[in-house]
Amino acid sequence: xxxxxxxxxxxxxxxxxxxxxxxxxxxxxxxxxxxxxxxxxxxxxxxxxxxxxxxxxxxxxxxxxxxxxxxxxxxxxxxxxxxxxxxxxxxxxxxxxxxxxxxxxxxxxxxxxxxxxxxxxxxxxxxxxxxxxxxxxxxxxxxxxxxxxxxxxxxxxxxxxxxxxxxxxxxxxxxxxxxxxxxxxxxxxxxxxxxxxxxxxxxxxxxxxxxxxxxxxxxxxxx
Numbered sequence: 001x002x003x004x005x006x007x008x009x010x011x012x013x014x015x016x017x018x019x020x021x022x023x024x025x026x027x028x029x030x031x032x033x034x035x036x037x038x039x040x041x042x043x044x045x046x047x048x049x050x051x052x053x054x055x056x057x058x059x060x061x062x063x064x065x066x067x068x069x070x071x072x073x074x075x076x077x078x079x080x081x082x083x084x085x086x087x088x089x090x091x092x093x094x095x096x097x098x099x100x101x102x103x104x105x106x107x108x109x110x111x112x113x114x115x116x117x118x119x120x121x122x123x124x125x126x127x128x129x130x131x132x133x134x135x136x137x138x139x140x141x142x143x144x145x146x147x148x149x150x151x152x153x154x155x156x157x158x159x160x161x162x163x164x165x166x167x168x169x170x171x172x173x174x175x176x177x178x179x180x181x182x183x184x185x186x187x188x189x190x191x192x193x194x195x196x197x198x199x200x201x202x203x204x205x206x207x208x209x210x211x212x213x214x215x216x217x218x219x220x221x222x223x
Contacts, residue, residue, distance in 0.1 A: 020218035024162040027215065028170060031208040034086060041085055042203040048078040049205075050198035054191050061115055068111040076103035076132075082206030083133040087213070091136060099135035102145040106131060122168060125209075126160040127153035133213040152213065155220035160212060167208040171201050 017026055035042055052071045056064040068075075080099045084091050106128045114121035131149030134140055140148055153160050175197045179190060 018218065019215045020222050022215050024159065024166050027163045027208065027211060028166050031167065031204055031211055034211065035203055035207055038085055042082065042207060043199065045078045045082050045206045046199040046202035048074045049202035050195040053194050053198055057191050057194070065111045065115055069108075072104055072107050073100075076100055076107055079103055079132055079206050079209070080136070082203065083136050083210040083213070086207050086210035087133055087137050089133075089136040092139075095136050095139055098140065098142050098145060099132045101142045102131040102135050102149070103129075105142070105146065106149070118168075119165075122164050123161055126157065126164045129153070129164070129209055130160070130213045130216055133210045137213070152216040152220055155216045159219070160216060163208065163212045163215070167205050171205050174201050 017023065022030070048071070052067065052075070055071075056067045059067070077100060080096060080103060083089070083099065084096075089095070106125065110121050110124060113124055128146060128149045130152045131145040134148040134152065135142070135145035138145075138148065175194070178193055178197045
């Protein structure tokens with residue numbers, strides 16, 4: 001059997017695939033690369049998730065769900081900012097407000113669906129979550145952005161759901177790996193570690209969907 005060949009250290013890596021044929025793995029890799037390129041601009045996005053996790057630490061599922069709704073404006077604002085960083089769209093007050101309201105609407109059922117079972121919450125976001133970058137880039141109103149989000153989500157739903165799921169998985173597994181190492185430490189130490197992990201890792205879940213937006217736009221045009 002022929003042995004696989006790999007690029008040598010001095011050889012350039014293969015060029016990334018275009019958005020219309022980009023794989024889920026490459027979407028995640030491009031998200032990580034973009035995060036590294038815009039690290040200081042994107043890092044504050046993780047604070048929204050970090051503060052939420054500190055506040056809901058050791059609370060019941062019902063309380064955690066209520067807290068997620070309370071933090072919805074902060075999390076949505078972080079997503080809007082992440083979409084602006086990735087797309088480079090010129091943000092106006094109107095486009096930011098439309099993106100923010102669309103994001104709040106999409107997020108509203110998410111805490112319940114996520115608590116019932118993770119996948120329905122991610123599927124909802126895959127179907128409608130691209131309304132936020134659509135509102136920014138395409139200057140759409142709230143209703144038009146939600147319709148556009150659904151159109152883009154359905155353009156290649158498997159890619160959209162796979163991308164959202166994999167980004168969430170990378171974040172969750174990385175975070176829990178750190179907390180597992182600190183499982184014997186005090187609650188306060190775990191909270192601090194959890195916040196720092198969120199601060200560094202959570203920006204990926206805000207930046208990735210904006211890259212996914214470009215993938216789905218290209219796929220919608222190809223249909």
